[in-house]
Amino acid sequence: MKFKEKIKDIRQAKENNRLVIFVGAGVSKNSNVPTWEELIKVFADKLQYNNCKKCNFKNKIKCGDKCSEKYNFSQDEFLKIPQYYYDMDNSKDKQKYKNIIKDTLGIQAKSNEIDEIILELLPDHIITTNYDTLIENSNNPNTRLYKNIYKDEDLLKQNNSHYIIKMHGDINDLNSIVLKESDYISYSQKHVLMETKIKSLLIDHTFLFVGYSLNDYNLKLILGWIDYLAKENNVFEERPKNYIIQIDNKSTEKYVESYLESSNVYVINTNDLPQQVNNKNKDINLGYYGKKVYSCLDYILDSSNDFLVEPLVDVLLEKFKIFNDFKRISYEDLISFYSFGRTKLNGYMMEFFDEYEYNKIKKIVTSNEIKELEIKKILRKAVIVYIYFIINHKVDHVKIIIDDEDDINQELFSLYLDNNYSEILKKTSLSKDYKLRIYYYYLIKHDDIIKNNDYKDMLIQMKNTLLNNNSIYDLIVYNLDNIAYKISKYENVDKDWKKIEQIINQLSEREQKAYKFMKKINFGIKDNLLSQQVLFEKLEATYLNKDGSTYWGKPLVNLLELQGYVYDYYFYFKFNNLTLDYFSNPNKYCTYYLQAIICTYTPNKNRKSDMFLGRGTKLQEYEINEYDLDLFIKYTNSKDLKNWLNTYNVKELKLDEDINTEQILIKFKNYCISLIEFKNIFMYNQLHCFILILSKLSLNIEEKKVILIEMSNVIEKCLDKFNGLIVKILDSVLLICREFINDNIAEFNRILVNLLDCNVIKEAKARDTINELEKIIDLLCKYKDNNVFKKIDLIFESNIEDKFDILFIIRKNFSNNQKKRYRNMLISSDLQCVKNNQIFWLVYEELLFSDENIKDKYIKTIEKEIEERVKQPNKRTFPDHIEEAIESCIILNLIGKMDDISFLKKYQQYSEFIEFIFNSDNFDYSKINIKNYMWKNLITSKKYLNIILKHKRDLNIDKLKQAIENGYATEDEKKFLYRYLTSDEELWKL
Known part of the structure; x- marks a missing residue:
């Protein structure tokens, strides 16, 4: 050995x-401290026990304590000498024996x-x-x-x-x-x-x-x-x-x-x-x-x-062999085994701050020797594509090149980035790697986990493979896969999470280091999130020019460091087949990075003080690459993404040279195909994110047409059988309609025709997405034609229960003849089929005209509610039917659609607006609140504005001024105060 x-x-x-x-x-x-031998020597001297009497050399050499033979005792004698002394010691409690030990060994x-x-x-x-x-x-x-x-x-x-x-x-x-x-x-x-x-x-x-x-x-x-x-x-x-x-x-x-x-x-x-x-x-x-x-x-x-005695490449191979089971290595875990001097991960580039250390690693990664190739593979496992060192403001960099053509993980990941889910499942079905098979099944066919036994069967097969290997990595991945299965069945998994934590805690110190990132992403990403927050806040402060200072340096340095955090996490859990995609952690972990990308597009970035006399660093926009696109689509919430785009007033997103709009449209087409085929519930939010990104790219008409064709295909292929899918993506359809509505793309007509479907409308009402559907149908009315009219005629001819409601929803797409037909249907029914909240819009759009029947409908609504309140004084409806009816009549009156509203005078006690209109002289003007939309409507009327201004001394002006001073006044309140309630002299004082 x-x-x-x-x-x-x-x-x-x-x-x-x-x-x-x-x-x-x-x-x-x-x-x-004296040795055992020296202690025995003390006992021997006390006993006068030595080898002098039997010494064969005493006549040939000078005798004395330095004679090596004098105390050359056997092992047996080493035990017997203290025994002899002990047996001869007649002192109390053998104190002499003990004192020799204490005096000899008990030294300071x-x-x-x-x-x-x-x-x-x-x-x-x-x-x-x-x-x-x-x-x-x-x-x-x-x-x-x-x-x-x-x-x-x-x-x-x-x-x-x-x-x-x-x-x-x-x-x-x-x-x-x-x-x-x-x-x-x-x-x-x-x-x-x-x-x-x-x-x-x-x-x-x-x-x-x-x-x-x-x-x-x-x-x-x-x-x-x-x-x-x-x-x-x-x-x-x-x-x-x-x-x-x-x-x-x-x-x-x-x-x-x-x-x-x-x-x-x-x-x-x-x-x-x-x-x-x-x-x-x-x-x-x-x-x-x-x-x-x-x-x-x-x-x-x-x-x-x-490192002092072995070649660096040999030491690194020995240190990194613990990662053999891993398909991807975290940068954090990698540098815990070898620090590479001082380094930082920027995206997939590792920056060195020690030139000597950089040159050592550079020598390895530029070699094609067998051992060096293994080290390069390890670095690429940690998703390090480049290493670089900055010297004299120049960047010396090396790309780490390996042959990964036969890497099934890389092949599947490329298909995943292209959203080619069908091809992924074909390839994984042939694989014996159950980690791969389970992960992509979970990712793509998540909704099928509890519908059939495929996932469960793969879990059982994977568990059986654990009997034949000692891989801790496989054991942890299996337990994560099992947690994903239990969660899909709404089972409690607290014990299962603790089990994974216990497995890692029971590993050796060295193994725990290798699984530190695995443990972190499952049980505690808080520290990394705090670090990301600091980086994000620095970047945002710079781009929004919060401190008004001139910026010098690398504008994207904080973003690239954020990218290092996120890419390390992203590639680690994706390539190691950790079934975490639909947990909240990935979204949380990516938030600061993705928001930071959007922040670089703010129009504020190169204004005023960040450029001093034409000097300073111009803040640049970050160009989105293929990985970023995937992160935006699949690991952020559509509401957050929409909010970021609005907050930073983003007009257009730019693409990195590694991807173009043609490739993105292929990805979108594949995504729509996969959505139709697999109907994964998590894909609905992802689709909306995809559309949000597409809406901010520079697209020509033909490219926009491609997007609309694919959206039309999704709707058309899901009609009847999968109406539930259609109504789940209405927010995405609405977004694309709003963005492209003015581009005169004929494909909008196809979308409109398909959405004018009774079953789709019913499904949207049942799933509370009817507002989105109404907005889409209203927006697309400019694309109505004979095909649309024919579809509407079918609804007119039908005997469906909700026909009146459905016709109301699609009314803006009526032909002139259909408008007449609809009006006649309403009148012939004595408005019995018309709901209270629909009357206003029908009158406003002149499908009905204000007459005694309309007024009578409003009066009946009010009287009925009053009667209910008498029976049940504490009961109220939401929205308030009395307020809704009264306010509808007032607005119709203000816009000239209802000439006389005197029939409302008797209801003053139920509405401050009616009280104001019919009893303006005695009205309490301190009640006026400009934030309320009805008061804003009344103020826009010259008639009622003059009445209010006659009583402006009775308005609560001090409260309004206080709201402005404290910064919580609305724009309407400011305008009203400055325009009507403030003199020129007072205005200058404000």
Whole structure:
């Protein structure tokens, strides 16, 4: 086993929380604490026990304490010598025996650098045969993570995950010390729990022995336990390896290594340490041997040491292999394994701020060697297409080129961007990758998840594949797919989300780093959103010129950084097949970026103070690319998008060179086809967003015609069978009508003919979209022709229940003959078929004329409501039928459609407007509120304006002025005050 492989295995154990560091006397020696051997020597001197009497060299050499043979005791003697002294000690409670231990070892000593780095390694547990307190008394804050254990009862008392197990006792409790032969013999009986704990750790943990010689009795004891456990459980393969650090100037003998390896212990010889690591730690405050041990531990702790001794490409391959299962890597996860110096992601470009680091990576990405190609693939997995460095205001950049022609993920994503959903499903049906199949089924046929068992069957098949692989990635994706399934069935999924979180939390430290972004996008994007908010606010302040300052610098720098956040998220969840599209998170995550794009189109951006004497940076508009288009369509709310376009007064959106209107129209055509075929409920909002974007592009008549043809096809192909789909997209149809109505495109006629359908109108009424349908039909009346009249004749001839209501809705498309026919129908029915809210419009549009029948209809409405109020005084309708009838009559009177409204005089108590009209002299003029649309109507009448102005002193002018001063007055209120109620002198004071 090579030196580097041993280091990697220990690192892996550490990352998996499976590392135990076993600390011997050699570590404490660096703090000048006497060793076990030195303690035994003190006992030997007290007993006058040595090898001098049997020495074969005493006549040949000078005898003395420096003689190496004098204290050259066997392992057996090391246990027996303190036992001899203990047995001869007649003092009370063996105090002399204890004093020797205390006086020899209980010196004032400080923790050393090796103690510190052991704690920095954060092993799962630390076990030591030392009696001192150097580790637990270290100044390293990590000590608080460990509980000190030196007696069995401590294990019962302490409730903690990590321990410092002092298996031979503590110097501060001399009764706990394990030293003499009887202590070792009775250890298993007196320390049952500690021995059991240590043996249990030997089963599934990697032990690293530090500060032990190969001949150490304690080491041999542990080796004996390892052998026993292996033989007892018949486990010799796939058990964790154990390691011992040895300080030698030459390699350990092969037979010694072979002997240790038979007990699953591998020697890490400091002689094999790379000199670069030794040089790095040359100034550490330790002796020669201590520095060797420290450097070895530092090599394990700090993986950046690899860069000192290995080619960068090899180190990166080793670091990034954890991402093998991922189809896409988050930039955040990537740089957590290697920072590349200091970098920033701008869209799909990685900017370097360290020239040396940039040149190292540039050398890799410009090479076509096998290892370098693998690194390039990893960078492209993180959607990094370019790397660049700015030097002397010039950009040095490199495009990362790989061959991805056979990448099914990329192929499917391209089809997805083109909205070619049918082709996607054809290709995924042939794939054995259930992550792909489930994701695109979820995305495209979401409404079918609970209608048939296709999705469920794929879930079962995917679950079966998990039995044959150990992929954590596959496990998490499966659980996400299962959550999507349960949500579609309206089941509670709180436990399922917790399950995913637990899976990630139970991973090793290194694995958790790889899944950090996965965890973030599922459980906490708040930090990223706050960062995005700051970037957005900076950009908006610049483009709206909020502080009035001149702008210098790169105008889109904040937007590109926002793009980095969003693209990282977007490509990560799309390519990793995470079924999150229809959750709220994607929309939230994309909001600041998409709004920022729209903000760059504000007309305010290059006015006044952002350009000083013709200098400063001209703020530019961001050109939308193919990915942005997809984000706008599928990951924003149509109401938000419409609001942004209005807020920033956007006239026209520009396209990036990678996409043109012809390609967009192909995407739109495919989208409409997919909408018809799959009828995914989420596509309705997306269609409206698509139309909003199209409405802001520079399109010629032919291109607009293409859009209308596709919309006509959607309506026509869904007639009768899928009227529900038609009425769900009426907001989109209305939008396109408003935008293109003046372009005289004949296709509008086809739309109008198809919408003049009784069943569509009924469906729109049932689904509360009748207002949109009415507006569309009214707008398109300019395109009415004989085909329209024929369609309306069919309705006239029908026997449908709601015929009068339907005819009212489509009335603006009547021919002259149909108008007469409609009027006769209404009159012949004595207006019984006409609803109260319809009368006003019929009179206003002169389909009916104000006569006694009309007045009588209004009077009946009012009297009926008054009668109801007498029966039920606290009951009110909304809208108020009395107010509605009275106000309709007043307006008709104001516009000359109803000559006499004196019949309303008796209803003054129900309307302040009638009270004003018929009792103006006694009216309380403080009631007048210009915000109310009826008072605005009355003021526009010269007759009633003059009456009001005669009583202007009685108006609540102070309240009006206060509203203006506080900034909440309407424009109508301002105009009324300035024009009619304020003198020239007062106006100048305002």
